[in-house]
Amino acid sequence: MTKDPAGKKSAPPLIWAFTTYFAEGLPYILIRTLSTFFFRASGVSLEATGLTSLYGLPWIVKFLWAPYLDSFGTKRSWLLITQVLLVCFFTLIAVLTQYSWALPVIALLFFLAAFLAASHDTAIDGFYMEALTVEEQARFVGYRVMAYRIAMMFGSGVIVTIGSRTGWVWAFGLAALVLGLLFLFHLTLLPRCERAKESIRQLMAQVFTQRFVLIMFMVSCILAAFIVWYRNSPKLATFPFSNLVGFLLLFSLLLLVPLRTRFLAGIKNRPDSIFARAFLSFIDRDKITAIILFIICLRVGEFMLSSMAGPFFIDVGLKEHYGWITGAVGLPCSIIGAMVGGWLIARKSLQKMIWPFLLAQNLTNLAYMMLAFHLLPYGTHVPGGVSVDTTANILFACAVAAFDYLAGGLGTAVLMTFLMGLCKEDFKAAHYAIGTGLMSVAGVYAGSFSGFLVEWVGYAYFFGISFVFSLPAMALIYFLPWPEVKKTSQP
The missing domain is CATH 1.20.5 (Single alpha-helices involved in coiled-coils or other helix-helix interfaces)
Structure with a gap:
């Protein structure tokens, strides 16, 4: 145990970094993935089940209300409030799963819970930056990734199995119980590291x-x-509606860049303009165009690769091995990559490690290109799959996947550390939400045309093209304002 600035006993960062990000990952997998499985298993039509894609909307547009989490209350208080509300929602969903008439109500509850979960994510990210120094933020990136991945596995594995075999009331009940225990732990031992600028009660008075x-x-x-x-x-x-909305909103943010000076002059006379101040403070920095382009391009190549990696394994005849390769090989490699990446960034600095880490991440696209040329004639897509299920080919595929996940972990460490470095003191949660929103929308659009490209040129050439799409981000590194990034990351 340690003591927080308020003098009360609190858990060490090694513990709460794990528990908070486990609590972040569990609602996400329940709402975004498990809900689809539940509705389909309950006999809901495919057309209606497809509407669950709307549950992704809050995560894309969470930057719209993130400034208010920065300005009212503390990140810790928002974390606890949203967490206990999620416990209540999943408990209610568990009870209602026993009644067939309640499916529309459950669908609405999932939609409302999605907004809570997105706010919960924003509060956790903001708390992480408030409670840790710049070096500690990089050092514990690996624990964040590990906790989040374990939560995803717990939700998609344990909870789904219980729901399928025992009943959904027990599945969602277990999820609510786990979140409830985490809430009690956080209520008792999460450090108090921030003073509220305004009370949450004042926000409620303004809102309602x-x-x-x-x-x-x-x-x-x-x-x-x-x-x-x-x-x-x-x-x-x-095309998913939530992705379109996110794109339009973030495109509007880009349009503000050339007009930021005029808007900044306008809000000086309106100190209560929380929303405007948060967005304009994000874009009011040197070389903001290079920063935004870098965030957008950072993982385009990786998103293209990841969207087609699964279909590639199926089409080359390795479908039966894909599950254990991603689980037994991919999961530990991604965690190790994020931990090693975070440790090296904390030790050497992000500016020194960003280029080699991104190079490693993007070289995985070329590794997949080599694998595709080896397994498929001329790297073309072969409908129906081919028989390549030999020990040598499986080991080759394992090696490529291991490199992919390990390098992806390094890239994750770079991404998280870079985005945290952009967050200014008054709007840490909002700025981090804006950064992740820019990146996620870019990833959605990069993955959306990947299937068409594979059908046109084949897997091997597609992986080579995806590497080319990763080059702009590496070139933009030399145009980034590193002193600005380092300065604004100070707590």
């Missing part, structure tokens, strides 16, 4: 006004009508 409720009602009606129109448009319906 007649005008605000009326505006939200009108926005909800317009959004609902737009979703109905969107779903009935054959061409648009093939």
Whole structure:
């Protein structure tokens, strides 16, 4: 045990970094993945089940309300509030799973829980930056990744198995119990490292006004009508609605860059403009265009690769081995990569390690290209798969996958440390949410055209092209304002 700045006993960072990010990963996998499995197993149509893609919307647009988590209350208080509310939601869902008439209610509860979970994520990320120094933030990146991955495995493995074999009331009940125990641990032993600028009660007084409720009602009606129109448009319906909304909002952020000076002058006379100050403070820095382009391009090549790695293993005849390769080989390698990457960044600095780490991450695309040329004639896509299930080929595939996950862990350490370094003191949670939003939307669009590209040129050439798409981020490293990144990361 250690003592926090308030003099109370608290858990050491090694412990709470694990527990908080386990608590972050579990609701995500339950809402984004397990909900789809549950609704389909309950007999819901494929068309209706497809609407669960809307559950991803809060994670893409969470930067819209993140500034208020920075300005009212503390990250610790928001973490605890959203966590206990998630416990209540999953408990209620567990009870309602016993009744077939409750499926629409459960769908609504999942949607509301998605907003809570996205806010919970934002609070945890902000708390992590408030409670740790710059060096500690890099050092514990590996523990964050490990906890999150274990939570994902727990949700997609243990919870799904219990739901399928024993009943969903026990599955969601167990999830609520685990989150409840984590809440009690965090309530008791999570360090107090931040003072509230304004109380959460003051925020509630500002939010729950007649005008605000009326505006939200009108926005909800317009959004609902737009979703109905969107779903009935054959061409648009093939693309997730949440991804489109996220893209439009983040594109609007990019449009603010050339106008930031004018907007900054305008909000000086309005100190209560929390939303505007958060966004403008993010873009009010040297070489912001290079920074935003770097964030967008950082993982494009990796996203292209990861979106087609599974289909590639299936098409080359290694379908039966893909599960244990990703689990037994991929999981430990990704954790080791993130831990080693975080340790080296803390020891050597991000500026020294970013280029070799990104080079390693992007070389995995070429490794997959070599594997594809080896397993498929001329690197082309072969419908129906081919027989390559030999010991030598399996070992080759394992080696490539191990390198991919290990280098991906190094890239994750770079990404997290870089984004944390961009977060300014007053809006750490908001700035981190903006950064992750930019990256995630770029990844969605990079992965969306990958299948078409594979059908056109084949797997091997596709992996080579994905490497080319990774080069802009490496070139942009030399245009990044490193003193600015280092300065703004100080707690």
